Amino acid sequence: xxxxxxxxxxxxxxxxxxxxxxxxxxxxxxxxxxxxxxxxxxxxxxxxxxxxxxxxxxxxxxxxxxxxxxxxxxxxxxxxxxxxxxxxxxxxxxxxxxxxxxxxxxxxxxxxxxxxxxxxxxxxxxxxxxxxxxxxxxxxxxxxxxxxxxxxxxxxxxxxxxxxxxxxxxxxxxxxxxxxxxxxxxxxxxxxxxxxxxxxxxxxxxxxxxxxxxxxxxxxxxxxxxxxxxxxxxxxxxxxxxxxxxxxxxxxxxxxxxxxxxxxxxxxxxxxxxxxxxxxxxxxxxxxxxxxxxxxxxxxxxxxxxxxxxxxxxxxxxxxxxxxxxxxxxxxxxxxxxxxxxxxxxxxxxxxxxxxxxxxxxxxxxxxxxxxxxxxxxxxxxxxxxxxxxxxxxxxxxxxxxxxxxxxxxxxxxxxxxxxxxxxxxxxxxxxxxxxxxxxxxxxxxxxxxxxxxxx
RNA sequence: GUGAUUGUAGCUCAGCUGGUUAGAGCGCUGGUUUGUGGCACCAGAGGUCGCCGGUUCGAACCCGGUCUUUCACCCCA
Numbered sequence: 001x002x003x004x005x006x007x008x009x010x011x012x013x014x015x016x017x018x019x020x021x022x023x024x025x026x027x028x029x030x031x032x033x034x035x036x037x038x039x040x041x042x043x044x045x046x047x048x049x050x051x052x053x054x055x056x057x058x059x060x061x062x063x064x065x066x067x068x069x070x071x072x073x074x075x076x077x078x079x080x081x082x083x084x085x086x087x088x089x090x091x092x093x094x095x096x097x098x099x100x101x102x103x104x105x106x107x108x109x110x111x112x113x114x115x116x117x118x119x120x121x122x123x124x125x126x127x128x129x130x131x132x133x134x135x136x137x138x139x140x141x142x143x144x145x146x147x148x149x150x151x152x153x154x155x156x157x158x159x160x161x162x163x164x165x166x167x168x169x170x171x172x173x174x175x176x177x178x179x180x181x182x183x184x185x186x187x188x189x190x191x192x193x194x195x196x197x198x199x200x201x202x203x204x205x206x207x208x209x210x211x212x213x214x215x216x217x218x219x220x221x222x223x224x225x226x227x228x229x230x231x232x233x234x235x236x237x238x239x240x241x242x243x244x245x246x247x248x249x250x251x252x253x254x255x256x257x258x259x260x261x262x263x264x265x266x267x268x269x270x271x272x273x274x275x276x277x278x279x280x281x282x283x284x285x286x287x288x289x290x291x292x293x294x295x296x297x298x299x300x301x302x303x304x305x306x307x308x309x310x311x312x313x314x315x316x317x318x319x320x321x322x323x324x325x326x327x328x329x330x331x332x333x334x335x336x337x338x339x340x341x342x343x344x345x346x347x348x349x350x351x352x353x354x355x356x357x358x359x360x361x362x363x364x365x366x367x368x369x370x371x372x373x374x375x376x377x378x379x380x381x382x383x384x385x386x387x388x389x390x391x392x393x394x395x396x397x398x399x400x401x402x403x404x405x406x407x408x409x410x411x412x413x414x415x416x417x418x419x420x421x422x423x424x425x426x427x428x429x430x431x432x433x434x435x436x437x438x439x440x441x442x443x444x445x446x447x448x449x450x451x452x453x454x455x456x
Numbered sequence: 457g458u459g460a461u462u463g464u465a466g467c468u469c470a471g472c473u474g475g476u477u478a479g480a481g482c483g484c485u486g487g488u489u490u491g492u493g494g495c496a497c498c499a500g501a502g503g504u505c506g507c508c509g510g511u512u513c514g515a516a517c518c519c520g521g522u523c524u525u526u527c528a529c530c531c532c533a
Contacts, residue, residue, distance in 0.1 A: 008523090058530075062531085134526085135528085138533080205530095313533095316533070318533065343533085402493080405492090410493055417493085419492070431491085
């Protein structure tokens with residue numbers, strides 16, 4: 001017999017973890033619904049043609065491919081093998097596990113475009129898979145909770161995303177965090193202004209590391225990536241402004257004055273904030289970050305990222321606007337904006353911050369205990385009465401000693417035990433024992449029931 | 457994908473320079489207690505030392521490979 005094990009980067013979730021995860025999930029779901037999003041699900045596997053080419057070369061590497069059923073080698077000949085893995089892959093695998101929820105959603109929108117009412121607001125909570133190397137807060141199977149709107153350019157959506165993030169975090173009890181927001185157009189503008197148009201990708205990858213490795217190292221990296229020296233020196237006022245982070249928007253207005261697209265990005269950002277103010281909301285936790293760069297292969301407008309302070313976990317939520325996501329599936333002119341919560345990371349953050357309160361409100365309230373066969377059948381009868389009254393209750397199923405039954409209850413965190421014996425049978429009562437305090441009193445069944453139902 | 461790192465009882469970990477029968481704490485099972493858990497005391501069960509191979513008279517310990525854990529890079533939730 002071999003010891004069983006799990007694939008790298010995957011985990012089981014026990015009862016305690018599930019109770020906590022459900023708490024997070026319910027908080028998120030509740031918020032999505034409050035803002036008018038409708039739930040959908042899509043299959044774990046998609047055609048590889050749907051997935052490949054959407055996440056950049058790196059992303060394609062991280063896709064899990066599913067071997068064809070049956071004789072998966074039947075289309076492969078020796079030529080394919082000599083040309084290597086890339087040539088052979090399409091002949092042995094035509095399906096893959098989803099890498100995120102956004103691309104399957106785009107596919108769904110395109111396939112159902114005639115049935116959907118636009119703007120279409122959907123949320124989706126399902127696992128995704130990445131063949132990444134596991135690390136702290138990084139798994140190969142993890143859940144994403146996406147909410148997206150397609151079919152509108154309105155910046156109200158961006159404002160609502162910020163509001164949803166704040167509502168969820170408030171519900172979870174996470175207080176010290178930042179919602180960083182930027183706009184792809186600002187990044188494009190920056191590249192334009194320093195004379196390196198179109199190179200915002202490598203520019204951002206480098207600048208993003210500012211607080212990690214410092215300006216000097218970033219300069220080296222930019223040089224390595226082929227940026228001209230005078231471009232780099234034009235960048236330095238932006239870097240010092242980013243460090244001070246006082247009034248990034250007013251800085252950008254002068255820095256980007258020569259770039260029309262850059263100025264448009266600034267205006268969009270301002271408009272999001274104005275909309276929030278019209279809604280009577282403040283800007284707490286919101287932080288414009290002009291070097292924030294994520295999802296450059298498809299974001300075209302706003303870019304979001306949420307970071308919880310004082311913890312070692314990376315971002316717990318992210319998103320942005322993509323003008324043409326459905327374009328790759330043949331439906332053009334549909335703008336979308338969305339974001340995603342990483343439940344697994346939120347869990348890790350809450351654990352690190354000790355935010356889980358241990359009252360397991362879903363657990364059993366009452367265990368019925370007994371001494372012998374006669375009281376066992378009495379307890380079974382009483383058990384039914386409790387359950388009919390809606391009290392979460394159970395009985396130790398094997399006839400066992402009192403010690404064992406009480407042990408079971410206290411280990412499972414059941415707060416009350418109803419002890420049944422000869423005296424109780426005679427008087428139609430149970431001895432209700434509080435396992436925390438050790439107090440015990442004899443009460444009629446109806447009295448016990450009304451105590452439990454009154455609490456709820 | 458690159459570079460490190462970890463693996464000994466259910467859990468957390470000792471185990472010296474390669475040398476008899478691999479240990480502790482917690483947990484588990486039973487008992488002290490046939491109408492009462494937690495506390496205490498007593499007894500007991502439990503290990504192919506991740507796996508495969510090599511060196512050696514002899515390997516938990518040294519070497520190679522492999523899997524796993526954790527971490528950095530890349531990228532990302």
